[in-house]
Amino acid sequence: MNILVCIKQVPDMESKFKVNAEGCWYDSSDLAWRMNEYDEYAVEQAVQLKEQTGADLTVLCIGPDRVKETMKKALAMGCDRGIHVTDAESFDKDPFAIASIIAKFAEQKSFDMIFTGMQSQDRGSAQVGVLTAEMLGIPSITTIVSFAFDAGQITVQRELEGGVKAMVKAPLPALVTCQLGLNTPRYPTLPNIMKAKKKELVVTPVADLLGVAVLQETLSLYFPEKKGGGVVLEGDSAELADQLIAILKEKTAVLA
Amino acid sequence: MKILLVAECREGRLQANINDLLGFAAKADAESALFLVGTQEELPKFAGTLYLADSSTYGEYNPEIHKQLLLDTIDTVKPDMVIFSHSSYGWDLAPRIAFALKAAQISEVVDFVDGKPIAPVCNAKLRRTVAPKTAVTILTLQAGAFSLAEEPTTTPTVEAISTTATGKIEFSGYQQADIGGVDLSKAQVIVSAGRGIGKPENIAIIEGLAKALKGEYGASRPVVDSEWAEHNRQVGTTGQTVSPKLYVACGISGAIQHLAGMKKSEFIVAINTDKDAPIGEVADVLLIADLKQFVPILTDKILAM
Ligand SMILES: Cc1cc2nc3c(=O)[nH]c(=O)nc-3n(C[C@H](O)[C@H](O)[C@H](O)COP(=O)(O)OP(=O)(O)OC[C@H]3O[C@@H](n4cnc5c(N)ncnc54)[C@H](O)[C@@H]3O)c2cc1C
Ligand SMILES: Nc1ncnc2c1ncn2[C@@H]1O[C@H](COP(=O)(O)O)[C@@H](O)[C@H]1O
Numbered sequence: 001m002n003i004l005v006c007i008k009q010v011p012d013m014e015s016k017f018k019v020n021a022e023g024c025w026y027d028s029s030d031l032a033w034r035m036n037e038y039d040e041y042a043v044e045q046a047v048q049l050k051e052q053t054g055a056d057l058t059v060l061c062i063g064p065d066r067v068k069e070t071m072k073k074a075l076a077m078g079c080d081r082g083i084h085v086t087d088a089e090s091f092d093k094d095p096f097a098i099a100s101i102i103a104k105f106a107e108q109k110s111f112d113m114i115f116t117g118m119q120s121q122d123r124g125s126a127q128v129g130v131l132t133a134e135m136l137g138i139p140s141i142t143t144i145v146s147f148a149f150d151a152g153q154i155t156v157q158r159e160l161e162g163g164v165k166a167m168v169k170a171p172l173p174a175l176v177t178c179q180l181g182l183n184t185p186r187y188p189t190l191p192n193i194m195k196a197k198k199k200e201l202v203v204t205p206v207a208d209l210l211g212v213a214v215l216q217e218t219l220s221l222y223f224p225e226k227k228g229g230g231v232v233l234e235g236d237s238a239e240l241a242d243q244l245i246a247i248l249k250e251k252t253a254v255l256a
Numbered sequence: 257m258k259i260l261l262v263a264e265c266r267e268g269r270l271q272a273n274i275n276d277l278l279g280f281a282a283k284a285d286a287e288s289a290l291f292l293v294g295t296q297e298e299l300p301k302f303a304g305t306l307y308l309a310d311s312s313t314y315g316e317y318n319p320e321i322h323k324q325l326l327l328d329t330i331d332t333v334k335p336d337m338v339i340f341s342h343s344s345y346g347w348d349l350a351p352r353i354a355f356a357l358k359a360a361q362i363s364e365v366v367d368f369v370d371g372k373p374i375a376p377v378c379n380a381k382l383r384r385t386v387a388p389k390t391a392v393t394i395l396t397l398q399a400g401a402f403s404l405a406e407e408p409t410t411t412p413t414v415e416a417i418s419t420t421a422t423g424k425i426e427f428s429g430y431q432q433a434d435i436g437g438v439d440l441s442k443a444q445v446i447v448s449a450g451r452g453i454g455k456p457e458n459i460a461i462i463e464g465l466a467k468a469l470k471g472e473y474g475a476s477r478p479v480v481d482s483e484w485a486e487h488n489r490q491v492g493t494t495g496q497t498v499s500p501k502l503y504v505a506c507g508i509s510g511a512i513q514h515l516a517g518m519k520k521s522e523f524i525v526a527i528n529t530d531k532d533a534p535i536g537e538v539a540d541v542l543l544i545a546d547l548k549q550f551v552p553i554l555t556d557k558i559l560a561m
Contacts, residue, residue, distance in 0.1 A: 013379045013509065014530050026382060094360070095351075119347075122378050125363040126342075130351035139320070139424045142348045160266070160344045163433030163487070163494050166317070169426045181481035215360035219385045221377060230536060234544040241554040244525065245561075247541055252523045254445050254469055254502045255561070 001055035005046040005079065005115040006102055006132075007039040009063055009070040010122045024218045025091050026122075035070045038117025040185040042178040045147050046115045047078035047186070052149065056080055058109070062101055064088045068201065075196035076188030082199065087206035094214040095123070099131035104209040106136055113154070114175040118143050129177035140175040141168050145182050257286040260335040262326065264345045265294035265311055267430070273341040274300050279402035280339055280395075283368055289333045290412060293322055299412065306412035307332070313418070316430075317345060320423025323352045329417060330357070335392065342396035350396050360388035364512075366401045379511055380534040399493070399516055437488035438472055445471025445502045446521075448491055449479050450514075452507015452528065452547060456484040461551045462506055468558040469502065476508045492517035506547045510535025527551065 011017070011031040018027040035043075043059065050057040059079040061067045064087065071082040085101060087093070093101075106114065114136075116129035126142070133140030145165065146157040152172055157165040159179050188196070231247075233240055248255045261277040263270065270292075281288040290302050293309045300306065307329040314321050326349070330338060338353060340346030342364045354361035367374040372385050373395055440446060447466040449459055459473070466473040475485035477492060491498055493513040503521035508514060510526070510533055518524070519538045526539035527547045536542045543550065 011378070013381070014533075016532065017378060017381055019382075024384070026378065096354070096360070124376065125361070126347040127351040127354070127361055127363060130348065131355050134352055134355035141425060143344055157431065158344065158348075159494060160430075161493055164266075165431040167428045167431065169428060170424055180477060184482075215358070215390050216362065216386055216388045219372065219387050221382055221384045224380070224383050224537075226536065230539045230542055232531065232536070232542045232544065237545060237550045237553045238557075240543055240545055240550060241557045244541065244543065244554065245557060248502070248523075248525075251540070252502050254471075255558070 001053050001112045002109060003046050003049060003055050003057045003113045003115070004106055004109070004111040005039075005042050005057065005059050005074070006128070007043060007059060007061050007070065007074055008036040008117070008120045009033050009061065009067040010036045010120060013121055019221050023220050025221055028091070033066060033070065035073055036117050036120050038119060038121070038178055038180065041180065041182040042115040042117050043074045043077050043079065044183045044185040045178060046113075048183065049113060049149055050078065055112070058083060060085065060102060060105060062087050062098060062206065063090045071201065072196055073188060075199045075201070076193045077186055078192070080199065082201040084201055084203050085206050085209060086203055090206070092214070094216045095125045095127035095131055096215045097210065097212055099128045099135060100212045101206060101209045102128070102132045103135035104211060105204070106132070110173070112172045113149075114173075116175065116177050118177045118179045126177070129175055133175035136175075138173045138175060139170040140177070141170060142177045143179045144176045145179050147176065147182065257284065257337070258333065258335045259284065259286045259288045259337040259339055260330060260333050261288055261290045262338065262340045262346070262349070263290055263292040263294070263300055264341065264343065265292060265298070266316065268295055268298065268311065270294060270298045270300055271343070273343055273399060275404045275407070276341055276397050276399065276402050277339055278302070278408065279404040280368065280397055282404065283402055286337070289335070291326055291329050293325060296414075299414070301408040301410060302412040303408050303410040304412060305415055307415050307417050309417045309419070316427050318423055318427055319348055319352060319425060321419060321421050322349055323356070324419045324421035325417055326353060327356055328419060337393045337395060340394070340396045342398050346396045350394050354394045357392050357394075358390065359392040359394050360390045361394040361396070362386045362388065363396045364398045365395045366398045376512070379509060381532060398512060434487065437486055440472055440474055440489065440491065440496045440498045443472040443498070443500050445469040446474045446491070446498055446500045447471060447504040447506065448474035448476060448508060448518075449485065449506055450476040450508030451478040453479065454548070456482070458548060459484055461548065465504065465551050465555045465558075468555045471500070471502070474498070476514050505535055505539070506551060508535055509533045510537065
């Protein structure tokens with residue numbers, strides 16, 4: 001069996017963001033980068049499937065040079081090899097273009113199972129997984145919170161609103177998009193981090209895989225106007241506590 | 257402009273997010289038609305044509321069958337835009353349609369200004385205005401972003417639709433949410449723990465404040481996913497919806513799925529180290545503080561009252 005997991009590198013969401021000079025994305029300097037949270041669940045599930053079946057597991061990431069750091073984490077978690085599609089402009093590509101790059105790569109390798117995150121934390125489109133599967137002509141199931149593979153078929157639970165889950169089955173090859181809580185992503189151990197350094201990390205220029213134009217553009221990126229009349233308080237903890245107690249006494253009945 | 261709205265039905269029940277779709281149609285001031293795999297028994301109120309596939313024939317959501325039904329309807333209606341909710345139904349089906357039509361899809365749209373969709377970026381800390389470059393555009397709408405001033409009273413003109421499409425994906429039933437344990441919806445005060453608590457032992461700090469305020473403690477999803485709290489304490493779209501007199505969010509960033517579960521609280525206090533955390537959008541008071549230091553001090557002061 002041949003498995004692919006797609007990961008994206010995203011900024012830490014607690015970062016202080018700035019709009020870039022072109023005004024259409026966030027400035028990438030002075031940010032701490034990490035693996036998209038949803039993709040950690042995708043990598044973990046792919047590694048578990050590899051352990052179950054003895055499959056070969058490839059991790060793919062499209063982005064500038066710095067994404068190698070994030071790919072190393074996936075390799076240390078248990079992926080066998082990395083495909084780094086180098087693209088300094090990946091932030092400007094829409095989900096359709098990103099999916100077409102992944103599909104072009106996957107076409108040549110005939111993967112039995114593809115894992116992606118449900119959405120990326122920065123762009124949040126929740127499209128790349130399903131688009132990739134449609135381009136490859138294979139079934140896809142989104143927002144999975146449980147996964148099992150047996151006898152050429154996957155059985156998963158899709159998470160719906162209000163905590164309801166739908167039980168769904170599909171034959172391989174298939175693609176699933178992974179939701180938070182699907183499993184418990186492992187922490188790479190030191191020996192595995194050392195081993196990962198020796199794993200193959202193939203670099204492919206994006207031009208070799210890109211065949212489509214983007215279907216949409218970001219015209220402008222900006223901070224939303226702060227709405228509501230909320231007060232912001234800062235300072236010494238004891239003073240803050242007194243201030244808050246005074247406010248709660250005045251505005252709510254809970255301390256009466 | 258002509259738009260096609262995609263409504264949803266689950267187990268014979270029309271889903272409430274149809275109001276977001278109708279709200280969008282009103283805002284865009286567009287001629288609209290409605291698509292639904294549902295039942296004659298529960299027809300939506302709508303002034304226009306409803307393309308209806310009978311869910312007793314097509315069963316619960318099946319992406320491959322619904323895709324074909326919708327593509328056939330798009331062929332008839334020839335809309336400029338196809339509008340979904342950003343729900344487990346919408347984010348699953350929309351990209352399939354986007355691919356079939358080679359149409360630009362913009363997800364989780366929060367506003368529509370001068371004919372341009374606006375979407376959140378980075379956990380709603382930023383927004384972007386998007387220009388689709390294709391003839392047909394697909395949008396999925398953030399829950400609650402477009403509300404309807406007045407619900408229609410008209411009965412739609414129903415056009416029955418059908419397909420012979422089949423698919424490889426097989427649905428085999430629902431598992432309902434476990435209920436039981438705490439009922440947060442009855443609590444007057446809820447103090448919730450987010451990932452900012454850092455480690456499971458710190459639940460005690462949050463529980464301590466909740467007790468001092470004679471309330472219950474709740475949690476955001478990562479805290480529940482890490483098994484630091486029970487699922488029945490989760491607040492949000494996939495947890496409980498609450499509206500206490502006081503909601504205290506400790507170390508919670510304020511993702512839309514969390515806000516959806518608590519923004520109707522009467523008074524909201526947020527404790528966060530990040531001044532720009534989106535929870536500030538709904539908080540009456542935002543305290544910039546390290547919860548591990550601040551919450552125990554606050555609890556002691558309240559207990560000493
Ligand atoms: C389909 C779907 C459904 C979802 N359903 C839900 C749901 O029902 N409920 C839910 O909660 N989420 C849900 N989520 C997840 C949601 O998108 C967010 O990922 C989640 O709410 C984030 O939780 P958090 O705020 O605790 O963590 P984070 O976003 O990581 O935020 C942690 C916050 O803590 C602050 N912080 C850190 N340290 C401290 C400190 N020492 N003192 C004070 N503050 C500190 C940080 O500044 C940050 O703002 C869902 C997501 C999806 C895609
Ligand atoms: N640049 C990228 N490189 C590799 N995978 C990606 C990239 N962007 C998105 N993905 C995958 O697609 C998923 C959904 O992303 P999105 O559609 O942007 O929300 C992510 O969780 C990743 O698994």
